Amino acid sequence: MATSQPIGIFDSGYGGLTVMKEILRKLPQYDYVYLGDNARAPYGNRSFETVYRYTLQCVEWFFEQGCPLVILACNTASAKALRTIQQNDLQKLNPNNRVLGVIRPTTEKIGEFTKTNKIGILATSGTVQSGSYTIEIEKFYPRIHVSQEACPIWVPLIENNEHNSPGADYFVKKHLNNILGKEQGIDVLLLACTHYPLLLNKIQQFLPAGITVLSQGEIVADSLVNYLQRHPEIEQRCSRNGERTFYTTDSAEDFDNHASIFFGQPLQSKHLAL
Template structure:
């Protein structure tokens, strides 16, 4: 009889969630993790709410079928457009004993504690910006600390990362342009949330084009990893069912060889993946 396998599921529309997975593995090395990248249908950022919800629910069900009792949506677009519906509408019907969490709330809580001016900037995909999730959550969880939130959509940033164009003149042009557009809206921003898990790969370019020193750039990986660790410590019923053999497995809906090559760049080690259909 095969041993139980109940990994923590980590889902993203592509590769960006690997920046979160890497921090999960560093922070919780004893746990089993199962990553699913829907690379065949990426990017999610320009898709409608209904489509993102449909795709995300399919992925969550797939991870549930593969033994996950806890799934992290390591994708801001999915967290913005699908998480609440899945938590409130679907889980009570299909898996009341399982949990799905996102990346927005931990980022918001961290930024709320960090800002001194109360002015927070959001860099995100068009879909996340349109959802208004960050302004809503900042208003909800900042206890009045955040006075103003401005957002800037960066539609070219995910393709830049996915096509390995990081650091090229074209990539730097779009990074500089979008940062300028954001700070033209509000030059008092002192805390900047990277509201897409792809964006940390552009961190060197982002820092080089910030208009002033002392601006806190909030990368989600370490923050979400600390939040997950805290969540497991507070929810022993979920922690108890998560298996702990220190394994990391990868699933993709696209070409395996391409996924493995790109994932190795994110993870800094050899990656072996399996192809699935959603």
């Protein structure tokens, strides 16, 4: 058994750092290892099979690092790979380990924020095409009507540090107008991509009054606190030295230069060849 047993946090790139930042605020005592698969990003427009294969490979790597718990802090991976990994692969890889995603914690809570029972999902093309949010929300809140809008240009805008530029205005307004035009009375918009919180100020600037915008980081962090309380058999295996290690499958220098935008502070990563 590894002496260090960190909690693994996975994303196709940088976005999962917005989730990790919130998790660290709630649970700073644990060790964490973050992996961004930047060399193969973005996942949002890739097939189910490709996303599953990439995600499984990264989960296997986390388990090799001694992680008893891995969080897929990526909506596309959660939508396209999580269920298959949980049902088909976990028993073979390590039946005592766990892999969790970001979709279920969000859908369990989302009904608490709407008065009209009409919500909008802003996400990558892959997450929208999977229908995962519609399916999961139906389980918990069958009366809620869900409208979805794919925003494929938002991630490149953010990763090229253009999200605060005037040039981003057109694409933010375009997708907000599209989603609000699909259903009268939408009063909650979910940012169902971990990159999108970086556009929050601009999104709110162009929204009419009375619409709540939800980011996932705090919801997922609260859910993890609850999960560890309910599952002491996992919690007790997580090491507590306050250590954070960051890996990227692309250039570590490039990752470090961009990552502080998402993480809120400088960090140093290591290159991982998969």
